Amino acid sequence: MISRSSKDKIIRFIFFGIATFSILIISFIFLFLFSRAYPAIEEFGTGLLSNDWSVARREFGLFPALYGSVFVAVGALFVSVPLGLGAAIYLSEIASNRVRMILKPMIELLAGIPSIVYGFIGAILLGRFLYDTYNMRGVNSFFAAMLVLGVMALPIIISLSDDAMKSVPKDMKDASLALGATKWQTIRNVTIPGAISGISSAVIMGMGRAIGETMAVMLIIGSVMRMPVPFFDIFDTGHTLTALIAVQMGESHGIIINVLFTAGVMLFTIVAIMSIISDILQTRTKQKYEGKR
Amino acid sequence: MLAKIREFIKDETKCERIDLPENTKMRVQDFDLWYDDTQALKSVDMDVEEYKVTAIIGPSGCGKSTLIRSLNRMNDTIPSVRTEGKVWLDGYNVYDEVTDCVDIRRKVGMVFQKPNPFPFSIEDNVFYGCEVNGMDMDKEKKVKKCLKDAALWEEVNDRLDENALSLSGGQQQRLCIARALATEPEVILMDEPCSALDPIATAKIEDLIDELKNHYTVVIVTHNMQQAARVSDYTAYMYLGELIEFGDTTQIFENPQENSTEKYITGRFG
Ligand SMILES: Nc1ncnc2c1ncn2[C@@H]1O[C@H](COP(=O)(O)OP(=O)(O)OP(=O)(O)O)[C@@H](O)[C@H]1O
Ligand SMILES: [Mg+2]
Numbered sequence: 001m002i003s004r005s006s007k008d009k010i011i012r013f014i015f016f017g018i019a020t021f022s023i024l025i026i027s028f029i030f031l032f033l034f035s036r037a038y039p040a041i042e043e044f045g046t047g048l049l050s051n052d053w054s055v056a057r058r059e060f061g062l063f064p065a066l067y068g069s070v071f072v073a074v075g076a077l078f079v080s081v082p083l084g085l086g087a088a089i090y091l092s093e094i095a096s097n098r099v100r101m102i103l104k105p106m107i108e109l110l111a112g113i114p115s116i117v118y119g120f121i122g123a124i125l126l127g128r129f130l131y132d133t134y135n136m137r138g139v140n141s142f143f144a145a146m147l148v149l150g151v152m153a154l155p156i157i158i159s160l161s162d163d164a165m166k167s168v169p170k171d172m173k174d175a176s177l178a179l180g181a182t183k184w185q186t187i188r189n190v191t192i193p194g195a196i197s198g199i200s201s202a203v204i205m206g207m208g209r210a211i212g213e214t215m216a217v218m219l220i221i222g223s224v225m226r227m228p229v230p231f232f233d234i235f236d237t238g239h240t241l242t243a244l245i246a247v248q249m250g251e252s253h254g255i256i257i258n259v260l261f262t263a264g265v266m267l268f269t270i271v272a273i274m275s276i277i278s279d280i281l282q283t284r285t286k287q288k289y290e291g292k293r
Numbered sequence: 294m295l296a297k298i299r300e301f302i303k304d305e306t307k308c309e310r311i312d313l314p315e316n317t318k319m320r321v322q323d324f325d326l327w328y329d330d331t332q333a334l335k336s337v338d339m340d341v342e343e344y345k346v347t348a349i350i351g352p353s354g355c356g357k358s359t360l361i362r363s364l365n366r367m368n369d370t371i372p373s374v375r376t377e378g379k380v381w382l383d384g385y386n387v388y389d390e391v392t393d394c395v396d397i398r399r400k401v402g403m404v405f406q407k408p409n410p411f412p413f414s415i416e417d418n419v420f421y422g423c424e425v426n427g428m429d430m431d432k433e434k435k436v437k438k439c440l441k442d443a444a445l446w447e448e449v450n451d452r453l454d455e456n457a458l459s460l461s462g463g464q465q466q467r468l469c470i471a472r473a474l475a476t477e478p479e480v481i482l483m484d485e486p487c488s489a490l491d492p493i494a495t496a497k498i499e500d501l502i503d504e505l506k507n508h509y510t511v512v513i514v515t516h517n518m519q520q521a522a523r524v525s526d527y528t529a530y531m532y533l534g535e536l537i538e539f540g541d542t543t544q545i546f547e548n549p550q551e552n553s554t555e556k557y558i559t560g561r562f563g
Binding site for chain 1: 365370395396402458475
């Protein structure tokens, strides 16, 4: 017979092991990324952050791709946040149980569609449509990428925001209604503020998906390594860090590979910053609900 | 703006109305309520007298909360609920289709079983009802008055901007009462307001209820028999969704007419 306390110890040890293992793996990935990026950083230094990219002249300024990644992701948010939040409010606060039971799985199913399909639809239908109808300069553009990524991020934003709003205690909503607030006032004053940490992490997850997306973007962004002119021109073509890695990887060798790893480090950093922001927001809200602020 | 539109749509002349006896604030008339297919209230009739405390007692699950929530249409928030019958407030039918729940809830305030302050500051909690109802008034004065009326002012006047969730349970419940008073209701519903509180906090709330009945009509659900006897003027005894007996509190406790009532109040139930 194993005593209860030693059983407890064993279980704790197992979980400690699993946790340590996952942290180790992640650290190794980062170490590996960084060590492979290092030669490029050593050789080009801040040149990696410049605007000039030319393999022939051995200039590897990654800024256009870095900018493109952030630009596309932010643009996608303009599509996915209003739509996603609206849909989530409908699902959690307005739709009847029956409608919700049908819609929610359907929306979650959308998240499972392979990204290449979105990209394909974007390239063939959307790009062509924009080109034919509005005489846009080309089939590819930031705009098309933003739309496609915005739609791709929708399911995750809807689903997580809906969960967050559903988990605001009914007590709170009832308290507001009982004071004579309308349904909409209650949503605005109680439900959304109560769910704000969940909603922000939903948005950040959506943004993470947009920044990390590769295939769909590759098909519609144009893959041109230069800044849009002017820098906010959403109808220009450009590049992103992910698309750059995917496009260049096959035909590159030597130092270029190291440059691509630097692009990887940049991606990693962006995502890490976003998850830290999300964490801070979560803690803040939690403190608020525990009455510490 | 919204309030204006609401006034515009709401046509009081269209609302069904009757004349209630002079001192009758609310009347429940032949009222049935179902959750899906299970009937939780069966043909309930009850009068609520103005400036008095009416207590609703009965064993767990008999429909006390359901009944009290019917008085300000809070059951509307539960999709499976269906009702039949009428509830009158000042002679107007609360369940008429032209009646706006928002108006009803402003006139008939509610305090819940579990203290449920918003995670806002103390003063924002108190002022919330005024804010959403577009009542234009001096916030500072209003907050002070309501907190005083709820016997909480002395304890919190130096920290009105602190988060309401940092208060103790009893203080939170009195804050919820202050919050309900802010919209200047005429009736206050309390669903087991003391069940989460210790005896001292409970005594405070009971004293408060005694005060409140000078200006408000109070309906309280309680499963504490002594509490009902202490604070109420009238008592309704419910069992399995039916209102078994209703009358003067002294009469109900000293001379119950129904067997079931007697069994319940003497604790020989079941
Ligand atoms: N949201 C709901 N959906 C379905 N049935 C419900 C719901 N709320 C209450 N009921 C049922 O209605 C009946 C009355 O419930 P109610 O909450 O009014 O009882 P109560 O007298 O307040 O009990 P307690 O003293 O335990 O609070 C119970 O049988 C309960 O199961
Ligand atoms: Mg109850």
